[in-house]
Amino acid sequence: MAAAAPPPPPSPAAIPETIVPETDPPRHPLFARIRLGTIFDVPQLHKLIHQMATYERLTDQFSATEASLAFTLFPSPSPPPPFTSFTVFILEVSPDPFPPTPQDPSNFSPILKTFHLDLPIEDSEKDIFRSEIGGDVVVAGFVLFFPNYSTFLAKPGFYIEDLFVREPYRKKGFGRMLFTAVAAQAAKMGYGRVEWVVLDWNVNAIQFYEQMGAKIQPDWRVCRLTGDALEAFAHLNI
Amino acid sequence: MAAAAPQPPPPPFLATIPENTVPETAPFRHPLYARIRLATILDVPHIHKLIHQLATFERLAHQCTATEASLAATLFPSPNPPPPFTSFNVFILEVSPDPFPPPAPQEDTTNSSPLLKTLHLDLPIEDSEKEIFRSEIGGDVVVAGFVLFFPKYSTYLAKPGFHIEDLFVREPYRKHGFGKMLITAVAGQAVKMGYGMVEWVVLDWNVNAIQFYERIGTKVYQDKRICRLTGEDLDVEGSAK
Numbered sequence: 001m002a003a004a005a006p007p008p009p010p011s012p013a014a015i016p017e018t019i020v021p022e023t024d025p026p027r028h029p030l031f032a033r034i035r036l037g038t039i040f041d042v043p044q045l046h047k048l049i050h051q052m053a054t055y056e057r058l059t060d061q062f063s064a065t066e067a068s069l070a071f072t073l074f075p076s077p078s079p080p081p082p083f084t085s086f087t088v089f090i091l092e093v094s095p096d097p098f099p100p101t102p103q104d105p106s107n108f109s110p111i112l113k114t115f116h117l118d119l120p121i122e123d124s125e126k127d128i129f130r131s132e133i134g135g136d137v138v139v140a141g142f143v144l145f146f147p148n149y150s151t152f153l154a155k156p157g158f159y160i161e162d163l164f165v166r167e168p169y170r171k172k173g174f175g176r177m178l179f180t181a182v183a184a185q186a187a188k189m190g191y192g193r194v195e196w197v198v199l200d201w202n203v204n205a206i207q208f209y210e211q212m213g214a215k216i217q218p219d220w221r222v223c224r225l226t227g228d229a230l231e232a233f234a235h236l237n238i
Numbered sequence: 239m240a241a242a243a244p245q246p247p248p249p250p251f252l253a254t255i256p257e258n259t260v261p262e263t264a265p266f267r268h269p270l271y272a273r274i275r276l277a278t279i280l281d282v283p284h285i286h287k288l289i290h291q292l293a294t295f296e297r298l299a300h301q302c303t304a305t306e307a308s309l310a311a312t313l314f315p316s317p318n319p320p321p322p323f324t325s326f327n328v329f330i331l332e333v334s335p336d337p338f339p340p341p342a343p344q345e346d347t348t349n350s351s352p353l354l355k356t357l358h359l360d361l362p363i364e365d366s367e368k369e370i371f372r373s374e375i376g377g378d379v380v381v382a383g384f385v386l387f388f389p390k391y392s393t394y395l396a397k398p399g400f401h402i403e404d405l406f407v408r409e410p411y412r413k414h415g416f417g418k419m420l421i422t423a424v425a426g427q428a429v430k431m432g433y434g435m436v437e438w439v440v441l442d443w444n445v446n447a448i449q450f451y452e453r454i455g456t457k458v459y460q461d462k463r464i465c466r467l468t469g470e471d472l473d474v475e476g477s478a479k
Contacts, residue, residue: 049393064396072396085324086391086398113479149326149388151289151404154304154312156326157468159401162393180478183467187476193468200461212478213471217464219441221448225425226399226435229455233425 027116032174033098034181035110037088037142039074040132042066044139045088047128052164082108083158083189084147089181091141091165091174092131093121111181115172123168141165143178148195155192158182163196179212197222267358272416273338274423275352277328277384279314280374282306284381285328287370292406296441323431324389329423331383331407331416332373333363353423357414365410383407385420390437397434400424405438417450439464 037045046066053062073086092098101110123129123138131137141164148159160182165174179194186194198205198216206216225233277285286306293302313326332338341351365371365380373379383406390401402424407416421436428436440447440458448458467475 053394058394062394064394068396069393072391072398080324084320085389144391144393146389146391147325148390148401149312149386149403151304151309151386152293152298152302154308156312159390161391176478180475183472183478184476187473191472193466194472195464195466197462198465200463209465212467212475214465214467215471217466219443220439220464221442222437222459222462222464223440223451223456224435224437224459225421225454225456229457230425230435231429232455233422234429 027118028120029095030115030117030121031094031097032113032115032140032177033092033094033110034089034177035092036082036108037073037090039070041088041090041139042070042074044090044129044132045069045073045142048139048142048164048166049162051166052162055164083185086144086146086161089143089145089178090131090139091143091178092133092137093140093169094135094137096136098137108185111177111184113177115174117172121168121172123166125166125168129166139166140169141174141178143182145182145194147191148193150192153192155190157191157193157195158186160194160196175208176212267360268362269335270357270359270363270414271334271337272355272357272382272419273332273334273352274329274419275332276322277313277330279310281328281330281381282310282314284330284371284374285309285313285384288381288384288406288408289404291408292404295406323427326386326388326403329385329387329420330381331385331420332375332379333382333411334377334379336378338379353419353426355419359414363410363414365408367408367410371408381408382411383416383420385424387424387436389433392434395434397432399433399435399437400428402436402438417447418454421454 043066046064046069049064049069050059050062053059073088097114098110098112100112103109126138129139131139143160143163145158145160147156149156160179163175163178165178183194186192198209200206210216283306286304286309289304289309290299290302293299313328337356338352338354340354368380371381373381384404385402385406386404387400387402389398391398402421405417405420407420425436440451442448451458
């Protein structure tokens with residue numbers, strides 16, 4: 001959704017000479033778009049996931065390759081329809097407006113938003129993350145989510161597995177934009193909940209989520225069976 | 239995958255036991271035959287009752303608004319039901335005093351052949367709700383529990399996994415290994431499909447469950463918390479600009 005630009009500063013002739021003019025500081029517009037990921041985004045997605053693993057200090061657990069991501073997220077010949085399985089939203093930014101997309105109620109329409117920054121963003125990895133779309137469009141983040149199910153509500157919901165914004169683009173509202181995109185899709189589809197996990201010491205994230213209206217569930221603990229412990233079930237006689 | 243158990247030995251003839259010794263006979267055993275199979279839409283009434291029992295156990299009955307109709311519509315959509323294990327899946331646990339028929343050979347090709355197990359109980363199980371949970375299959379078959387799970391994804395592994403949303407064994411049938419049997423069914427399916435993990439959540443006061451999970455090699459994370467956006471808050475956030 002495009003946000004309207006602020007009004008221009010008053011012209012110099014209207015300002016008395018003895019008063020310091022209080023003009024709006026010049027703004028740097030940055031155009032953002034959230035769209036569905038495709039198999040062509042896999043190289044960028046792979047780099048983003050690796051950056052996220054570095055940020056979370058979990059690179060020892062990282063074994064994804066471009067091929068394994070492509071194979072599992074964009075299976076062919078019959079890819080599942082969007083939102084019925086693992087779904088990726090890509091966040092792109094550009095100094096130029098994105099072309100408006102026709103609103104098609106039966107399909108997902110990309111979400112557009114204009115950000116007015118006090119200073120331009122310095123992105124030293126701009127060339128690495130140049131979008132496959134081309135031009136001056138740069139990939140700034142992603143969210144990966146999939147349907148889950150609540151038996152209590154007898155309704156599907158979405159579970160956000162990963163949400164990541166590249167470092168130069170943080171603290172500007174892009175994370176919120178990605179969350180809102182998933183929440184909007186859930187609401188549109190009549191889904192019951194959007195869920196994700198936070199580390200209990202991550203007070204900044206918890207504050208951010210609570211401000212959005214999310215509730216932290218204090219009594220539940222995540223359990224995981226993986227690696228050798230999971231493989232043992234291949235041979236276990238019930 | 240059928241797991242056949244050996245038949246218990248017959249009791250020795252009393253005539254062969256010397257009068258001045260206490261006979262060491264095997265205690266009489268009560269066989270109970272168990273089967274885990276994929277649920278169908280015909281199981282919805284039982285699934286509905288089981289979910290309500292689970293909600294009561296978790297002290298969350300006030301949050302449970304599922305109806306038979308809403309469960310049927312979301313778990314068994316028609317006309318195009320998704321193939322097994324690609325969306326929301328339910329395994330039903332049934333028990334019977336009589337053996338279940340072995341699965342027909344053609345069922346093996348669908349990756350979803352029923353699992354069978356025979357238990358030898360010291361005492362028969364008293365199930366006051368046997369009539370309510372009589373299986374739609376008929377006979378003396380009773381529904382004893384279920385597990386509901388669906389695919390999830392790990393970006394670090396670039397592999398799917400399963401998330402177990404609900405695992406429940408009815409009260410008379412607890413402490414006999416049925417919970418482990420249900421987890422084994424899901425974990426076994428995950429390994430068969432080359433999946434990377436099975437995950438679920440547990441209430442921090444459910445010490446029995448936590449102990450059981452840790453015994454089978456599960457890692458229970460103390461520092462992760464579930465965040466949830468629901469109801470009105472979901473609608474409001476979805477409309478945010």
